[in-house]
Amino acid sequence: MNFVILLMSKLGMYILKKLNKGSSFPGYFAKRCNKNILRYFKIPKTTIFVTGSNGKTSTATTLANIYKKAGYKVGHNIKGSNLTDGIITCLIENSNLLGVVKSDILVLEIDERYVKEVFKVIEPTYFIINNLSRDQLARNGHFDIVWEDINRNISANTHLILNADDPLINKFSINHKGKTTFYGLAKTKYSKNKPEVENLDMTYCPICNTKLDFKYYHYWNIGSYSCPTGDFNRKNPKYESKLVNDEYFTIDDMKVKINNTSIHNIYNLTACYAVAKESGLEKNKIIDALNSFTLNTKRLENIKFANKECVLLISKNENAVSYNQSIDYILKQPEKKSIVIGFDNVSRRYKLDDLSWLWDVNFEALKNDNVKNIICIGKFAYDIALRLKYANIDSKKIIICTDSNEMVNILLNKSTNKFYSMFCFEIQKNLNKLLKKEGLI
Numbered sequence: 001m002n003f004v005i006l007l008m009s010k011l012g013m014y015i016l017k018k019l020n021k022g023s024s025f026p027g028y029f030a031k032r033c034n035k036n037i038l039r040y041f042k043i044p045k046t047t048i049f050v051t052g053s054n055g056k057t058s059t060a061t062t063l064a065n066i067y068k069k070a071g072y073k074v075g076h077n078i079k080g081s082n083l084t085d086g087i088i089t090c091l092i093e094n095s096n097l098l099g100v101v102k103s104d105i106l107v108l109e110i111d112e113r114y115v116k117e118v119f120k121v122i123e124p125t126y127f128i129i130n131n132l133s134r135d136q137l138a139r140n141g142h143f144d145i146v147w148e149d150i151n152r153n154i155s156a157n158t159h160l161i162l163n164a165d166d167p168l169i170n171k172f173s174i175n176h177k178g179k180t181t182f183y184g185l186a187k188t189k190y191s192k193n194k195p196e197v198e199n200l201d202m203t204y205c206p207i208c209n210t211k212l213d214f215k216y217y218h219y220w221n222i223g224s225y226s227c228p229t230g231d232f233n234r235k236n237p238k239y240e241s242k243l244v245n246d247e248y249f250t251i252d253d254m255k256v257k258i259n260n261t262s263i264h265n266i267y268n269l270t271a272c273y274a275v276a277k278e279s280g281l282e283k284n285k286i287i288d289a290l291n292s293f294t295l296n297t298k299r300l301e302n303i304k305f306a307n308k309e310c311v312l313l314i315s316k317n318e319n320a321v322s323y324n325q326s327i328d329y330i331l332k333q334p335e336k337k338s339i340v341i342g343f344d345n346v347s348r349r350y351k352l353d354d355l356s357w358l359w360d361v362n363f364e365a366l367k368n369d370n371v372k373n374i375i376c377i378g379k380f381a382y383d384i385a386l387r388l389k390y391a392n393i394d395s396k397k398i399i400i401c402t403d404s405n406e407m408v409n410i411l412l413n414k415s416t417n418k419f420y421s422m423f424c425f426e427i428q429k430n431l432n433k434l435l436k437k438e439g440l441i
């Protein structure tokens, strides 16, 4: 029976590929036919799973490339299909009809909430947990729920690769019976003595509930922390990166270039290095692979039209850390600039208009002389403008545009020649459509 399901799923996959439509449909179909299909596969000896609120796709893609460069045959859910169906699709793609996965190694990114489904069947050899923060509140609920969900499904046979700088991630090591390896980033010139926002996710010790002392913050609650009673602190990471300048950082005294000047990017690359090294790859080979690989990311893109240059920073709604990442990047650019912010739907999955996360974003940082104006667009333009007002941004700097037909005019007339946009995918698509309609691109 499973043989037939796999045959049909593979056929479906072949047709979808011919139509240029990659999707997790084959996995969905196979699971509909047999809800235990995941158990049918014979998994390779080494499996690496990656999870976290941010950076899963970048980390897993970079890691898959490291192993490919080292000559391994890698199975990888390349399109970021990280729910159970996506993972089954990846297994279908890499297995024969008997369910034997032909890859030497599996590198799978997994959604935080699907760990409980998949780990019941596949026990990872290595499990990278990069960060956890408030994210998609309507879907996930509190981050403690997500933490519990992950934690109770980790087996002692799994080697954890944990970000030492995130106290919530370090917490996974407390009761873990198996191996744990920490990675982290040393203090940099950008480290802050104070948190950027007051409502951080984890500020109390998970063991004794005393308030944690932070020596410095890289961003959010990521940094160097310790409990005054001495029972919980940032572990000395086996793999610690050091930022040298905006171009590169070092790890194990070897230089690694940074694709974009973001601390998140350094964490992703350091996590890859740590697991690759732990799994036995040679240091030089890993560094070469990191330096020769450019991640094809849609999160940072440039569009040119008329005399304008728009730098698109895809910012994920319901995820304050993702917005803060974009704000950090924009403020690092020295010139005077306009910023465009907006979205039409809060969630891509649910019809819920929860805007509480907007109040977690560090919009206060935009009160900066180099910000010429901020253009609020989309269905929630007034909500964003209100939030900016509470961030004490001069109201003369705030422009509201709810009519998408007006958007192009406003951008042409009010924005600086090079401007930055914090969009979700849908607004980016709309803007492209409007610019095409006007014959500007």
Ligand SMILES: [Zn+2]
Pocket: 205, 206, 207, 208, 209, 210, 227, 228, 229, 230, 231, 232
């Ligand atoms: Zn404590």
